[in-house]
Amino acid sequence: MAELNTGGGNEKGGKVRSKKQDSKVDLTAMVDLAFLLITFFMLTTSLSKPQSMDLAMPDKDPEKKIEDEILVSEVRTMTVLLGEDNKLKMYMGQLDKPLEAPKDVTYGKDGIRKDLLEKIKSVPLATRTTKHPNGEDLIVIIKPSKKSNYKNLVDILDEMAICKVKVYAIVDITSQEEKLLEE
Amino acid sequence: MAKVKMSKKATSIDMTAMCDVSFLLLTFFILTATAKQPEVIPVETPASTVQVKLPDTDLAIVTIGDNGKVFFGVKAPDVRIKTLELIGEKYNVQFSEDEKKRFSLIEEFGVPVNQLKGLINLSSSDRNKQGLQIGIPHDSIDNQLTEWVRAARNANAEVNKEQLNFAIKGDAKEQYPEIKKVIDILQEQKVNKFNLVTGLRGDNF
Numbered sequence: 157m158a159e160l161n162t163g164g165g166n167e168k169g170g171k172v173r174s175k176k177q178d179s180k181v182d183l184t185a186m187v188d189l190a191f192l193l194i195t196f197f198m199l200t201t202s203l204s205k206p207q208s209m210d211l212a213m214p215d216k217d218p219e220k221k222i223e224d225e226i227l228v229s230e231v232r233t234m235t236v237l238l239g240e241d242n243k244l245k246m247y248m249g250q251l252d253k254p255l256e257a258p259k260d261v262t263y264g265k266d267g268i269r270k271d272l273l274e275k276i277k278s279v280p281l282a283t284r285t286t287k288h289p290n291g292e293d294l295i296v297i298i299k300p301s302k303k304s305n306y307k308n309l310v311d312i313l314d315e316m317a318i319c320k321v322k323v324y325a326i327v328d329i330t331s332q333e334e335k336l337l338e339e
Numbered sequence: 340m341a342k343v344k345m346s347k348k349a350t351s352i353d354m355t356a357m358c359d360v361s362f363l364l365l366t367f368f369i370l371t372a373t374a375k376q377p378e379v380i381p382v383e384t385p386a387s388t389v390q391v392k393l394p395d396t397d398l399a400i401v402t403i404g405d406n407g408k409v410f411f412g413v414k415a416p417d418v419r420i421k422t423l424e425l426i427g428e429k430y431n432v433q434f435s436e437d438e439k440k441r442f443s444l445i446e447e448f449g450v451p452v453n454q455l456k457g458l459i460n461l462s463s464s465d466r467n468k469q470g471l472q473i474g475i476p477h478d479s480i481d482n483q484l485t486e487w488v489r490a491a492r493n494a495n496a497e498v499n500k501e502q503l504n505f506a507i508k509g510d511a512k513e514q515y516p517e518i519k520k521v522i523d524i525l526q527e528q529k530v531n532k533f534n535l536v537t538g539l540r541g542d543n544f
Contacts (some may be wrong), residue, residue, distance in 0.1 A: 293363060
């Protein structure tokens with residue numbers, strides 16, 4: 157480099173020159189380590205927060221008056237019974253004189269979702285009155301039996317969310333319906 | 340025929356850029372990491388298509404798994420301490436400052452109150468042994484879950500001045516009556532809104 161050698165060529169009395177080292181460092185090991193740590197942190201993080209499904213239950217007031225109960229048209233109500241082994245039954249109207257007899261359905265897009273979507277469309281058409289020119293919405297009553305499991309409940313609630321059913325409720329099952337499921 | 344000679348290339352590659360990127364990623368992951376807490380009770384949550392995330396604050400989680408064992412945990416450590424104090428008052432158990440501090444680090448627990456002191460004094464690895472924690476009693480004879488829920492709500496109201504939200508984290512195979520029991524206990528105290536913790540699944544199931 158631009159260095160003046162003023163020493164007059166005498167090697168012994170000259171400056172001790174530091175050896176020029178190779179400026180390149182081998183980074184392979186460092187990269188290895190970095191990727192190892194990345195992998196570790198990626199696997200130990202729980203990046204995705206768990207999803208949560210909102211569930212609002214009606215207020216349970218022991219002193220609730222009977223008169224407060226609202227009567228709804230049986231045309232609007234669909235009852236879904238959750239049985240054991242992922243079985244599912246649904247009917248329209250009341251159990252004593254159903255508008256549509258109880259039938260077995262399955263979970264998922266080929267099962268109950270078809271029925272739900274169909275009813276969401278047909279119920280407002282059937283309930284058109286002068287008071288409600290656009291008809292009224294479908295009401296789904298979910299009745300999980302004692303033998304159903306938590307997954308069934310979440311599945312059916314999920315179905316409500318997918319089909320955008322506006323009114324649904326989880327109700328205790330009656331012994332009559334329990335019997336129906338066992339058939 | 341003249342052979343096409345391959346030009347000899349240098350075997351060492353410049354790794355500076357790669358090193359830079361990898362360390363950048365590393366820094367990102369270290370900073371965003373919240374280490375997975377060891378689970379006291381293995382719970383496989385059912386899947387759903389909802390996209391709503393679980394809230395971070397003002398949250399208490401009731402876990403139900405392993406044939407109706409109920410575990411309880413509050414998110415915020417300061418609320419945990421307050422909850423423990425309230426429970427201590429209720430059941431006449433004195434907790435030392437050290438025990439309170441240790442309790443504030445416990446994510447989730449499931450023991451009756453009379454075993455709580457023992458649990459707090461265990462090391463965290465012993466604490467998470469399978470089968471050690473038997474669940475919080477929640478039947479009509481000894482309904483400690485109700486007390487925990489009440490204490491946690493009062494504690495959160497005092498510390499954070501907010502309503503406490505309840506999340507229910509149930510195992511997919513858990514029987515419905517066990518879930519209903521917990522929902523009923525919460526509803527007795529007029530907690531009518533829950534977050535059901537679920538996993539993720541595609542729309543097309």
